Amino acid sequence: MEKLVSSWSDGKILPESYIFPPGKRPGKQVVLLYESVPVIDLGKAEGDDHENIVINHGVPTSLMDDTRRMFKEFFVLPAEEKTRFLSSDLCQKCALYTSNVDYEKEEIHNWRDSLRHSCSALEECVDYWPQKPLRYGEVVGQYTVKVRELGSRILELICEGLGLERGFFAKELSQGQVLAVHHYPPCPDPSLTLGTRKHYDPGVITILLQGDVSGLQVLRNGEWIGIEAIPDAFVVNVGQQLQIVSNGRLRSSEHRAVTNKNKARITGAFFIEPMKDCIVEPAKAIVNARSPAIYKFTVAGCHARISNFGSPSIHHLQVVNHGVSTRLMYDTQTVFKEFVELPAKEKSRLLSSDFSRKFALFTSNVDYDEEEIHNWRDSLRHICFPLEESIQFWPQQPTRYRTQEPCDTGIYCFKEMFRGFKSSRMEWIGIEAIPDALVRFIMPADGCIVEPAKAIVNAQSPAIYEGVTYMDFVKTFRAAYVGEIDDVSESYTIRA
């Protein structure tokens, strides 16, 4: 067993075995902090998938502080006190190791030491935990009980969101509970190494206590984004086995931890996992003919990677807990309905098959005259962005259609829901209202070049499509629509 980083590092030398290859290093660039990690306020119970920051979580701040103190006191103990826990066998009830348990096999090491112990059932494990500092068992014991309660509440919310019966996760799917305490000593050059290399958490959920030093980063759209350390908050990660159980509706995201030049960072990751041998599979209640299972079952103990039936890409998402009030959604539908019920004369003034207009009411499709068979629908389509400029082109009847007051308007919700897109390249936003359905499109601005994102294209994964201006893309799209060409994406595929 190699020595702990903290027992040999003087903070000045970074051995070669810790230097990651160029493409895997964090580099020197400043990583943006994630501005909008969804915050679950358990006073209000809202959230979404991936990472969430949880506040009002019911774990007393004093207990969080005491726990962090215990972690710190453990790691500053003299080396000989810690030696007896050294082990790379994760089946041990308590193991202290450096980098990873497969230190011997890995080429490059993580700049960290970790203490990992099981927490369930507490009475059975606590005696195996460190005896020093003296209050470790008492304080960390209480902490794990509270975090476990928090985990149960979050899992109940997830049940509700997924439409599963209460208590779905309460038994074997969440009986495994493990705490990993990571110590990242100050590192001579954080740009060259990693504290925790990129990975997905394998379990159901992870409740991470980041403390007061940031370092956690998540991969979003090919870019690493930092999650700010808020001492009183937890970061909750969706694990890969929850991704399976939710049949892909909740997604686990790749993350890593970077090191810090001046400060030691100590974090506590509480993993809620299925019991070994428990069968993990898409929940039967959410799998049906329209939404078939996309994952095979796997046995928890053997779980290494998600086994996937088909393509891992998401084509459609259903969003719940989206922040648009039910009242507002209902009002929106009512306003559409009122529009549809207006006398034909009133609406005929608005008929147009010209999509370049800011507003068009049409039947079937804009190319009605050319198509052989029509769709059984009438549609209203108008631009929504920027709202202030486009709203004047919208229907004047019913009068509420244009209202911008929050809460009793038909359209305000979209402004709320898509606020975030204002600064992006996705400028052209249209909506189509069909009596019973509403479709909102978010599209690039006309001149915008649409191409594979540079950050995800590289030698191993070269671009498979060439870039195209959005305007040209629309022309090809229409040609495919009327059957002049077969497939839009084919037109832009780069041939070897």
Ligand SMILES: O=C(O)CCC(=O)C(=O)O
């Ligand atoms: O220490 C951190 O910030 C992340 C730790 C982590 O991702 C893990 O233990 O799975």
Ligand SMILES: [Fe+2]
């Ligand atoms: Fe993790």
